Amino acid sequence: GENVEQHPSTLSVQEGDSAVIKCTYSDSASNYFPWYKQELGKGPQLIIDIRSNVGEKKDQRIAVTLNKTAKHFSLHITETQPEDSAVYFCAANMNTGFQKLVFGTGTRLLVSP
Amino acid sequence: DADVTQTPRNRITKTGKRIMLECSQTKGHDRMYWYRQDPGLGLRLIYYSFDVKDINKGEISDGYSVSRQAQAKFSLSLESAIPNQTALYFCATSESGQGGTQYFGPGTRLLVL
Numbered sequence: 001g002e003n004v005e006q007h008p009s010t011l012s013v014q015e016g017d018s019a020v021i022k023c024t025y026s027d028s029a030s031n032y033f034p035w036y037k038q039e040l041g042k043g044p045q046l047i048i049d050i051r052s053n054v055g056e057k058k059d060q061r062i063a064v065t066l067n068k069t070a071k072h073f074s075l076h077i078t079e080t081q082p083e084d085s086a087v088y089f090c091a092a093n094m095n096t097g098f099q100k101l102v103f104g105t106g107t108r109l110l111v112s113p
Numbered sequence: 114d115a116d117v118t119q120t121p122r123n124r125i126t127k128t129g130k131r132i133m134l135e136c137s138q139t140k141g142h143d144r145m146y147w148y149r150q151d152p153g154l155g156l157r158l159i160y161y162s163f164d165v166k167d168i169n170k171g172e173i174s175d176g177y178s179v180s181r182q183a184q185a186k187f188s189l190s191l192e193s194a195i196p197n198q199t200a201l202y203f204c205a206t207s208e209s210g211q212g213g214t215q216y217f218g219p220g221t222r223l224l225v226l
Contacts (some may be wrong), residue, residue: 006155020173034215036206041220042219043203043220044203046214046215046216049214089156099207099213099215100161101158102156103156105153105154105155
Protein backbone atom coordinates (compact mmCIF):
# COMPACT_ATOMS: atom_id res chain seq x y z
CA GLY A 1 0.00 0.00 0.00
CA GLU A 2 0.90 3.65 -0.12
CA ASN A 3 3.37 5.07 2.37
CA VAL A 4 4.00 8.80 2.80
CA GLU A 5 7.02 10.20 4.61
CA GLN A 6 7.18 13.84 5.66
CA HIS A 7 10.13 15.98 6.77
CA PRO A 8 10.98 17.86 8.86
CA SER A 9 8.81 17.13 11.86
CA THR A 10 9.37 20.64 13.20
CA LEU A 11 10.46 23.80 11.43
CA SER A 12 11.20 27.18 12.98
CA VAL A 13 11.64 30.27 10.81
CA GLN A 14 11.71 34.01 11.25
CA GLU A 15 8.85 36.08 9.92
CA GLY A 16 9.47 36.90 6.28
CA ASP A 17 11.61 33.84 5.62
CA SER A 18 10.57 30.96 3.37
CA ALA A 19 9.59 27.53 4.63
CA VAL A 20 9.79 24.25 2.73
CA ILE A 21 8.22 20.95 3.77
CA LYS A 22 8.98 17.79 1.83
CA CYS A 23 7.11 14.52 1.34
CA THR A 24 7.87 11.30 -0.48
CA TYR A 25 5.40 8.64 -1.51
CA SER A 26 5.77 5.01 -2.50
CA ASP A 27 2.90 4.21 -4.88
CA SER A 28 3.71 5.37 -8.39
CA ALA A 29 0.00 5.12 -9.24
CA SER A 30 -0.91 7.93 -6.83
CA ASN A 31 -2.22 10.93 -8.73
CA TYR A 32 -3.54 13.41 -6.17
CA PHE A 33 -1.48 15.20 -3.52
CA PRO A 34 -3.20 17.61 -1.12
CA TRP A 35 -1.70 19.68 1.67
CA TYR A 36 -3.62 20.40 4.85
CA LYS A 37 -3.08 23.02 7.54
CA GLN A 38 -4.20 22.25 11.08
CA GLU A 39 -4.45 25.07 13.58
CA LEU A 40 -4.67 24.43 17.28
CA GLY A 41 -8.03 23.00 18.28
CA LYS A 42 -9.28 22.70 14.72
CA GLY A 43 -9.58 20.07 12.05
CA PRO A 44 -7.22 19.98 9.06
CA GLN A 45 -8.10 22.35 6.22
CA LEU A 46 -7.02 21.98 2.62
CA ILE A 47 -4.67 24.78 1.57
CA ILE A 48 -3.47 23.57 -1.81
CA ASP A 49 -3.41 20.41 -3.88
CA ILE A 50 -1.77 19.16 -7.03
CA ARG A 51 -2.57 16.42 -9.49
CA SER A 52 -0.04 14.28 -11.29
CA ASN A 53 -0.55 15.96 -14.65
CA VAL A 54 1.15 19.19 -13.47
CA GLY A 55 4.52 19.87 -11.89
CA GLU A 56 3.81 23.03 -9.93
CA LYS A 57 0.89 25.00 -8.60
CA LYS A 58 0.84 28.37 -6.86
CA ASP A 59 -1.69 30.22 -4.75
CA GLN A 60 -0.43 33.57 -3.50
CA ARG A 61 2.33 32.82 -0.95
CA ILE A 62 2.07 29.04 -1.13
CA ALA A 63 3.17 26.69 -3.85
CA VAL A 64 3.46 22.95 -4.31
CA THR A 65 5.88 21.14 -6.59
CA LEU A 66 5.67 17.55 -7.73
CA ASN A 67 8.41 15.31 -9.08
CA LYS A 68 6.73 12.12 -10.27
CA THR A 69 9.96 10.46 -11.27
CA ALA A 70 11.44 10.83 -7.81
CA LYS A 71 8.04 10.41 -6.14
CA HIS A 72 8.30 13.47 -3.98
CA PHE A 73 6.35 16.68 -3.56
CA SER A 74 7.01 19.80 -1.54
CA LEU A 75 5.14 22.71 0.01
CA HIS A 76 6.74 26.13 -0.25
CA ILE A 77 5.58 29.08 1.83
CA THR A 78 7.14 32.44 1.07
CA GLU A 79 7.15 35.61 3.19
CA THR A 80 6.01 33.63 6.22
CA GLN A 81 3.80 35.32 8.80
CA PRO A 82 3.05 34.38 12.41
CA GLU A 83 -0.42 33.19 11.36
CA ASP A 84 1.25 30.54 9.20
CA SER A 85 2.23 28.79 12.44
CA ALA A 86 0.39 25.46 12.46
CA VAL A 87 0.84 21.77 11.74
CA TYR A 88 0.98 20.92 8.05
CA PHE A 89 0.14 17.50 6.62
CA CYS A 90 0.85 16.16 3.17
CA ALA A 91 -1.16 13.29 1.73
CA ALA A 92 -1.29 11.08 -1.33
CA ASN A 93 -4.21 9.14 -2.68
CA MET A 94 -4.31 5.50 -3.50
CA ASN A 95 -5.21 5.30 -7.17
CA THR A 96 -8.24 3.13 -6.75
CA GLY A 97 -11.87 3.92 -7.44
CA PHE A 98 -12.09 5.16 -3.89
CA GLN A 99 -10.43 8.36 -2.86
CA LYS A 100 -8.46 7.12 0.11
CA LEU A 101 -5.78 9.44 1.39
CA VAL A 102 -2.63 8.36 3.17
CA PHE A 103 -1.23 11.15 5.34
CA GLY A 104 2.28 12.08 6.32
CA THR A 105 3.11 12.44 9.99
CA GLY A 106 2.93 16.24 9.99
CA THR A 107 5.29 19.22 10.29
CA ARG A 108 4.91 21.74 13.07
CA LEU A 109 5.82 25.15 11.64
CA LEU A 110 6.62 27.98 14.01
CA VAL A 111 7.01 31.48 12.59
CA SER A 112 8.61 33.88 15.04
CA PRO A 113 7.95 37.63 14.76
CA ASP B 114 -22.70 27.22 10.43
CA ALA B 115 -20.02 24.57 10.08
CA ASP B 116 -20.40 22.14 7.18
CA VAL B 117 -19.06 19.18 9.17
CA THR B 118 -19.92 18.97 12.85
CA GLN B 119 -18.83 16.50 15.49
CA THR B 120 -20.28 15.77 18.90
CA PRO B 121 -19.11 15.68 21.58
CA ARG B 122 -16.02 17.89 21.22
CA ASN B 123 -14.45 16.43 24.33
CA ARG B 124 -15.15 13.21 26.18
CA ILE B 125 -13.68 11.47 29.18
CA THR B 126 -14.67 7.86 29.74
CA LYS B 127 -13.51 4.81 31.66
CA THR B 128 -12.02 1.57 30.41
CA GLY B 129 -14.71 -0.86 29.30
CA LYS B 130 -17.37 1.73 28.60
CA ARG B 131 -19.16 1.95 25.25
CA ILE B 132 -19.16 5.37 23.68
CA MET B 133 -20.37 6.87 20.44
CA LEU B 134 -18.95 9.79 18.51
CA GLU B 135 -21.26 11.46 16.04
CA CYS B 136 -20.67 13.30 12.80
CA SER B 137 -23.09 15.30 10.68
CA GLN B 138 -22.53 17.13 7.40
CA THR B 139 -24.50 19.61 5.35
CA LYS B 140 -22.27 19.45 2.27
CA GLY B 141 -24.37 16.81 0.54
CA HIS B 142 -21.35 14.54 0.07
CA ASP B 143 -21.72 10.80 -0.41
CA ARG B 144 -18.42 9.81 1.15
CA MET B 145 -17.63 10.02 4.84
CA TYR B 146 -14.60 8.98 6.86
CA TRP B 147 -13.41 8.54 10.41
CA TYR B 148 -9.76 9.21 11.24
CA ARG B 149 -7.72 8.98 14.39
CA GLN B 150 -4.88 11.40 15.11
CA ASP B 151 -2.05 10.60 17.50
CA PRO B 152 1.04 12.74 18.11
CA GLY B 153 3.78 11.89 15.60
CA LEU B 154 1.57 9.48 13.66
CA GLY B 155 -0.51 11.78 11.51
CA LEU B 156 -4.05 10.83 10.56
CA ARG B 157 -4.97 7.18 10.23
CA LEU B 158 -8.14 5.92 8.62
CA ILE B 159 -10.50 3.89 10.83
CA TYR B 160 -13.56 3.41 8.59
CA TYR B 161 -14.95 4.92 5.43
CA SER B 162 -18.31 4.88 3.70
CA PHE B 163 -19.12 5.35 0.02
CA ASP B 164 -22.79 5.84 0.78
CA VAL B 165 -25.43 4.68 3.22
CA LYS B 166 -25.19 1.06 2.09
CA ASP B 167 -21.43 0.82 1.72
CA ILE B 168 -19.11 0.76 4.74
CA ASN B 169 -15.48 -0.34 4.68
CA LYS B 170 -12.69 -0.89 7.16
CA GLY B 171 -9.65 1.35 7.11
CA GLU B 172 -6.18 0.57 8.35
CA ILE B 173 -6.98 0.59 12.09
CA SER B 174 -10.57 -0.63 12.48
CA ASP B 175 -10.04 -3.12 15.34
CA GLY B 176 -11.97 -2.06 18.44
CA TYR B 177 -14.21 0.32 16.48
CA SER B 178 -17.54 0.06 14.65
CA VAL B 179 -19.52 2.56 12.60
CA SER B 180 -23.05 3.27 11.51
CA ARG B 181 -24.16 5.35 8.52
CA GLN B 182 -27.66 6.35 9.57
CA ALA B 183 -28.24 8.66 6.62
CA GLN B 184 -26.24 10.37 3.92
CA ALA B 185 -25.52 13.18 6.34
CA LYS B 186 -24.71 11.15 9.47
CA PHE B 187 -21.85 8.80 10.27
CA SER B 188 -21.24 7.57 13.82
CA LEU B 189 -18.17 5.91 15.32
CA SER B 190 -18.52 3.57 18.30
CA LEU B 191 -15.97 2.19 20.70
CA GLU B 192 -17.61 -0.98 21.98
CA SER B 193 -15.35 -1.33 25.01
CA ALA B 194 -13.00 1.60 25.35
CA ILE B 195 -9.36 1.04 26.31
CA PRO B 196 -6.69 3.60 27.28
CA ASN B 197 -4.76 3.29 24.00
CA GLN B 198 -7.85 4.61 22.21
CA THR B 199 -7.15 7.96 23.80
CA ALA B 200 -6.72 10.23 20.77
CA LEU B 201 -8.18 12.98 18.66
CA TYR B 202 -10.88 11.72 16.29
CA PHE B 203 -11.86 13.44 13.06
CA CYS B 204 -14.74 12.95 10.70
CA ALA B 205 -14.36 14.00 7.07
CA THR B 206 -16.47 14.09 3.92
CA SER B 207 -15.81 14.22 0.20
CA GLU B 208 -17.59 14.10 -3.09
CA SER B 209 -17.59 10.94 -5.17
CA GLY B 210 -14.83 10.39 -7.67
CA GLN B 211 -11.06 10.31 -7.50
CA GLY B 212 -9.07 13.12 -5.99
CA GLY B 213 -11.98 14.78 -4.24
CA THR B 214 -11.13 17.23 -1.50
CA GLN B 215 -11.79 15.93 2.00
CA TYR B 216 -13.40 18.36 4.42
CA PHE B 217 -12.75 17.75 8.10
CA GLY B 218 -14.82 18.38 11.18
CA PRO B 219 -13.39 20.10 14.26
CA GLY B 220 -12.52 16.84 16.01
CA THR B 221 -13.42 15.02 19.22
CA ARG B 222 -10.80 14.74 21.92
CA LEU B 223 -11.27 11.42 23.73
CA LEU B 224 -9.60 10.41 26.97
CA VAL B 225 -10.00 6.84 28.19
CA LEU B 226 -9.01 6.36 31.82
